[in-house]
Amino acid sequence: MDPRKLERQLERYTVRGHSLFGIRNKNEIRVIAQMERILQESPEFSPEPLDFEDIYALALNKLPARYVQHGSIVLGEPVRDADVADAVRYAISVVRDNPSYKKG
Numbered sequence: 409m410d411p412r413k414l415e416r417q418l419e420r421y422t423v424r425g426h427s428l429f430g431i432r433n434k435n436e437i438r439v440i441a442q443m444e445r446i447l448q449e450s451p452e453f454s455p456e457p458l459d460f461e462d463i464y465a466l467a468l469n470k471l472p473a474r475y476v477q478h479g480s481i482v483l484g485e486p487v488r489d490a491d492v493a494d495a496v497r498y499a500i501s502v503v504r505d506n507p508s509y510k511k512g
Contacts, residue, residue, distance in 0.1 A: 434474035435487060439467045442489075442496040450500070459503050466499035467492070 421429040443463060447455070455463065471487055 431475055431477045433468065434476050434482070435468060435471050435492065438487075438489070438492045439464060439471070439496060442493050443467070443500075446493060446496050446500060450504075453500070453504055455503070456507070456509070458508060462503045462508055463496065463499040466502055467495040470495035470498060 418427060418429050421427060443460070447453070471492065474485075474487060476482065
């Protein structure tokens with residue numbers, strides 16, 4: 409990533425000199441891992457670059473947000489792996505059947 413672009417992005421996540429850039433939705437990595445696994449189950453589906461983004465966003469929107477910062481202590485995980493997998497399968501189905509661009 410262009411260093412100037414990264415610097416501008418970091419500035420957007422700064423309040424009174426304190427960076428909030430490291431706070432992330434815990435489900436992001438879980439969705440990515442499930443996407444890798446579940447997409448292998450459908451070798452006939454060859455997602456376009458925009459499809460990956462759509463699947464990722466749709467799956468995350470189906471799940472409750474679980475924001476954490478570096479060093480957070482997670483006492484319990486209300487979102488099961490099966491819930492994440494279901495959200496990813498739903499998102500793949502939607503994107504496969506209704507791509508956000510014209511094919512062919």
